[in-house]
Amino acid sequence: xxxxxxxxxxxxxxxxxxxxxxxxxxxxxxxxxxxxxxxxxxxxxxxxxxxxxxxxxxxxxxxxxxxxxxxxxxxxxxxxxxxxxxxxxxxxxxxxxxxxxxxxxxxxxxxxxxxxxxxxxxxxxxxxxxxxxxxxxxxxxxxxxxxxxxxxxxxxxxxxxxxxxxxxxxxxxxxxxxxxxxxxxxxxxxxxxxxxxxxxxxxxxxxxxxxxxxxxxxxxxxxxxxxxxxxxxxxxxxxxxxxxxxxxxxxxxxxxxxxxxxxxxxxxxxxxxxxxxxxxxxxxxxxxxxxx
Numbered sequence: 446x447x448x449x450x451x452x453x454x455x456x457x458x459x460x461x462x463x464x465x466x467x468x469x470x471x472x473x474x475x476x477x478x479x480x481x482x483x484x485x486x487x488x489x490x491x492x493x494x495x496x497x498x499x500x501x502x503x504x505x506x507x508x509x510x511x512x513x514x515x516x517x518x519x520x521x522x523x524x525x526x527x528x529x530x531x532x533x534x535x536x537x538x539x540x541x542x543x544x545x546x547x548x549x550x551x552x553x554x555x556x557x558x559x560x561x562x563x564x565x566x567x568x569x570x571x572x573x574x575x576x577x578x579x580x581x582x583x584x585x586x587x588x589x590x591x592x593x594x595x596x597x598x599x600x601x602x603x604x605x606x607x608x609x610x611x612x613x614x615x616x617x618x619x620x621x622x623x624x625x626x627x628x629x630x631x632x633x634x635x636x637x638x639x640x641x642x643x644x645x646x647x648x649x650x651x652x653x654x655x656x657x658x659x660x661x662x663x664x665x666x667x668x669x670x671x672x673x674x675x676x677x678x679x680x681x682x683x684x685x686x687x688x689x690x691x692x693x694x695x696x697x698x699x700x701x702x703x704x705x706x707x708x709x710x711x712x713x714x715x716x717x718x719x720x721x722x723x724x725x726x727x728x729x730x731x732x733x734x735x736x737x
Contacts, residue, residue, distance in 0.1 A: 446461055446462065446463050446485065446488075447461070447462045447463075448460065448461045448462070449462075450507070451529065451532060453525050453528035453529055453532075454524065454525065454528045456508075456509035456511075456525075457508065457509055458500050458501065458503075458508040458509060458525065458529065459481065459500065459501040459506055459507035459508045460481070460498060460499070460500045460501075460529075461481045461482060461484070461485075461498075461499045461500075462496065462497065462498050462499075463484075463485075463488040463489060463491075463492040463496075463497040463499075464488070464491070464492030464493070464494075464495055464496045464497050465492075465496060466496050467496070468492075468494065468495050468496040469494075469495055469496065469537070469538065470495065470496045470498055470533050470534070470537045470538070471491065471495035471496065471497050471498065471537070471538050471539075471540060472498050472499075472526070472529070472530065472533070472537055472538070472539045472540065473487075473488065473497055473498065473499040473540045473541075473545075474499075474500075474502065474526070474539065474540065474541040474542070474545030474546075474548050474549050475499065475501075475502065475505070475542060475543070475544075475545045476541075476542050476543020476544035476545045476546070476568070477543060477544045477645060477646075477648060477649075478611065478614075478615055478632070478636065478642075478645055479505075479542075479543070479632075480501050480505050480506035480632075480635045481499040481500050481501040481502075481505075481506060482499070482506070482631065482635075483499075483719070483720070484497065484499040484719070486623075486719060486720045486723045487719045487723040487726055487727060489723075490723050490724055490726075490727035491727050491730065494731070495538070498529075498533065500525075500526075500529060502522065502525065502526075502544075502545070502548065503516070503517065503521070503522055503525050503644075504516075504517060504641070504644030504645050504647055504648065505635070505641065505644075505645055506635050506638070506641070507638070510638075510640055510641055510644040511644070512640065512643075512644070513647075514647050514650045514651050515651070516647070516651075517644070517647040517648050517650070517651035518651050519547065519548075519551055519651075519652075520551075522547070522548050522551070522648070523548055523551040523552055523555065523556070526548055526552055527552070527556055527559065530552075530556075530559050535558065535559040535560075536558060536559055536560055536561040537559070537560070537561060538560075538561055538562045538563075538564065539552055539553065539560050539562075539563055539564070540563075540564040540565070540566065541563075541564075541565055541566075541568050542565075542566045542567060542568055542719055543567065543568055543716070544568075544648055545568065546565045546566075546567075546568020546569060546570075547568070547569075547571065549563060549564075549565060549568070550563070550565070550568075550570055550571065550676065553676045553677075553678055553680070554673070554674050554675065554676060557677050557678065560678050561678060562678055562679045562680070562681070563676055563678055563679070563680045563681070564680075564681045564683065564730060564733075565680070565681070565682050565683070566683045566684075566685075566718060566719055566726060567683070567684060567685050567688050567691055567715075567716050567718055568691070569691055569695045569696060570674075570676075570696070570699055570702055570703075571654070571669075571674070572669045572671075572674055572698070572702060573695055573696055573697055573698045573699050573702075574654065574691075574695045575654050575655070575666065575669070576666075576697075576698070577692070577694045577695040577697065578654060578655065578656045578657065578695075579655060579656075579657050579662060579663040579666055580657065580662050580694075581657040581658065581659060581660050581661050581662035581663070582659075582662075582694070583692055583694065584691075584692045584694050584695050585656060585657040585658070585659055585662075586659045587689060587690060587691075587692055588656050588690075589656065589659075590614065590617075590690075591649055591654075591656055592656060594646050594649045594650075595646075595649050595650050599646055600642040600643040600645075600646050603642060603646075604636070604637075604642050607633070608633060608636055608637075608642075611636060611642070612629075615632070617689070617690075618689040619687065619688070619689055619690075619715040619716055619717065620687070620715060620717075620721070621717075622721075623717065623720040623721050624720070671701060671702060674702055675702050675703070675704070676702060676703045677704065677705075678705070679705045679707070679737055680703045680705060680706050680707070681707050681708075681709065681729070681730065681733045682696065682699070682706065682707070682708045682709070683709050683711060683718070683726055683729050683730075684696070684708060684709070684710045684711065685711050685713075685714030685715045685716060685717075685718035685721070686710055686711070686712050686713070686714070687713060687714060687715035688715050688716040689715065689716070690716050691716060696708075707733055707736075707737070709729045709732075709733065711725055711726070711729065
C-alpha cells in the first residue's frame with residue numbers, strides 16, 4: 446500500500462493505493478464510520494487486476510474536514526470525487542460501501558461519462574432506500590439511529606469515555622469477529638483526529654432523506670424522477686444477507702433504476718462483508734467481470 450495527499454478543488458485529500466499504477470483503476474469509496482484504510486482487507490485481493498484507489502472522503506481521516514453541515518451535501522461529496530477522477534482519468538470502475546455507495550451512485554447517475562462500471566457492497570440507491578425508510582416498517586425501525594446521529598451533540602456523546610458509545614454503535618447487532626484489537630486502534634486513531642467525528646456525522650445531518658416513525662408511514666414524499674436517477678452503466682450489487690442496518694427492502698425496485706443490474710447475495714455475511722470475507726467479495730467481482 447502506498448499513500449499520498451492530492452489537492453482536489455483546492456483542498457487536501459489523503460489517498461491510499463494498492464496495485465500497479467499501470468493496471469485499470471478501481472475507485473473505492475468507504476462509508477461511516479470508516480476511512481480509506483478500511484479497504485485494506487479487500488484491495489489486496491484485487492490488486493493483481495486493478496490499481497485500487499481509496500480516498501479518505503471529505504470530513505474523514507486525514508482529508509479536508511470543513512466545519513458546517515452545508516459542506517456535506519451530496520453534490521459537494523460527488524464533486525470531490527469528480528475532481529479525483531479528473532486526475533486519475535475517466536471512465537473508470539467505481540465501488541462504494543455504505544455511505545460510499547451514495548457518492549458512487551451520484552457519480553454513476555449525474556456524471557455517467559466518468560463511470561464505466563458500478564459496484565456496490567451493502568449500499569443503497571437513494572430512491573428505494575427513501576421509500577423503505579418512509580414506509581414505517583422494518584427499515585424505518587432499523588434506521589431510527591439516524592435521528593440520534595443528527596442531533597447537534599451526538600458526536601460529543603459518542604466520543605465520551607474513549608468512544609464507548611461509538612464502538613457500540615459501530616457493531617450493533619452484527620458479528621464483529623473481524624475487528625481485531627489492531628483494527629480497533631486504527632479506527633480509534635481516525636475518530637480521534639480533531640473535529641473528525643463531528644464532520645463524519647455531518648453526512649447524516651446534510652442528507653435530505655426522511656425517516657418515518659415505526660408504524661407511521663410518510664405520505665408526502667416528493668416525486669423522484671426515474672430518468673434523472675438511472676444508472677446506465679453495468680451495475681453489480683453484492684449483498685451480505687445478515688445486515689441489520691440495511692434490509693433487503695431497501696433495495697426493492699432497484700431494477701427500475703438500473704437496466705443492467707446483477708445481484709450477488711453472500712449468505713451469512715452482514716453489513717461489514719468487505720471485512721468478514723474479502724476473498725468472497727473479490728471473487729464475486731471477478732465472476733461478474735468474466736460473465737459480462
